[in-house]
Amino acid sequence: MGDLSEEKLKELELKAVKIRELIISMLVEAGSGHSAGPLGMADIFTAFYFHILNHNPKNPNLVDRDRLILSNGHIVPVRYATMALAGYFPIEELKTLRKINSRLQGHPHAGSLPGLETTSGPLGEGLSQAIGISLAAKLDGKKFHTYCLTSDGEHQEGNTWEAVMFAGKHKINNLTNIIDRNNIQIDGFTEDVMPLEPLREKYEAFNWHVLEIDGNNIRAFVDAVRVARAIYEKPVCIIAHTIPGKGVDFMEKDFHWHGMPPDKKQAKKALSELRTLQGKIVSEHE
């Protein structure tokens, strides 16, 4: 990973916009799927595929590639969009999301598309898999780094904490966990459904090092990853605060997702509108 010049940063920001467009058109074509999470994570995915990861789109099985594990598999549309833009497969193929005979399964299936690394969808299993990959790398003296993307909501799954405990015990320092802290889940705000706070302190209690950043700020994220990679005495967790639905005009203007909304009823309606992109798709959870 080289330095991030102002020029490179602008390039990345433009790419993120393009990825958001691809996500929206992909979902409208598919007619179903998740929108808020993918849109919120577009900046982080851009940073990964166009700056951070050691990888080769023309060789997804590159032996010493960095591994990017997506635990919250439902946001895979952002991964597909980013991979297409990066050259893993033609952009036109994005139209096949969720359709029969497609390589782009509704939730990522490693066997269907080279470059996905793992299969996920049921929450709470990715961090464990990432740990297994990191352990194998250590056994073989491999130097690549493994990044695991998790959602805040999936921290309600007990097996997430099994993984967190294990990584703390083994000081797995060739692994970085990035939490998409967007505060929402299916039934509402995470802090209403099953509160996660204090999340930072929980991870620290399990002997992790925690960084917190604005997940929609590419430079902040890249800097955090640089710090994470330099820390070797503990596994590192980056809590990335993101705005769900980020970049979608009608949402950004109408509604603020930082902190509590003024009206819970409005919040539900807006969330539903975002989930269905104003009626153009069927949200998974309607």
Place this chain on the structure above:
Amino acid sequence: MLNPYLKLNPKIFDKDVEKKATRDGYGEALIELGENPNVVVLTGDLSESTRCEEFAEKFPERFFEVGVAEQNMAAIAAGLAEGGKIPFISSYAAFSPGKNWETIRTTIIYNHSNVKIAGHHAGIMTGPDGATHQATEDIAITRPWPGIQILVACDSIEAKKATIEAAKIKGPVYLRYSRDKSPIITTEGTPFELGKLQTFWLSENPQVSIFATGYILYYALLAAKELEEEGIKSLVLNVSTIKPADEKGIIAAVKETGAVVTVEDHQVAGGLGGLISEILAKNFPAPIEFIGLQDTFAESGKPEELIEKYGMGKNAIKKAVKKVLKRSV
């Protein structure tokens, strides 16, 4: 009579027949497998009872203690397999694949991952711990998984061979082991044939085919011997590979007799009985009686007592044979 070609234990019907637990076969196999630098072993706080301790001492950098966390154990194994390792995950079958069924499905089965799932303390033979620890539905819940191979050894010697064989298979394998010492039925010279039925007890003009899986095969042999003395001829088949099943072998064995009894330390629903029924219904319907747990939980007790109480012993098998013969033409 015992099949002379299989080099079975000639002392099998002795009162003091040698007894050894199938889980010991697992432990011994792991030591041999440990010579392969890619074999790794994980356990969920059960290293002694699942016989991983020796491997842990000999190959500490390839042994992972995950604590009481079976879902984590399964998914970490999936990650290790992704990294080219051959992981064996060890716990009680009630918890693995019990508790972590979905984790295994998503991270191992759906990816045809090279993970070997060792389900210990299977069946009511687990004894005093009681029903919570006696896995009695594990074959039923793993059989439907596409691509899984399921091996259930009849004794400790076969268990060691099956475990070693599992490491050679490319893909997920479920292996079932029991807690208590059980009679040695085979010998080192008995071939282990993956995916093949073996006839352990032969008769001329047999009237009934008794399929058994696991240590409980011993009771089927006892029953067959006594039935012969009573003038009833039978075949006893060792089903050591539940999946992929030896369909041809099973059909052939039933064509010889036209009547079937299945014997397993498992619920009668969905395990060996279900497997045989499915194959026969499609190809060669025959009357069938099921020996196993009759849709009930067992309880704490000594294995021999439980086997008797829950209708799975030698006498229950004999009774089932006589019952099915009444229905067969």
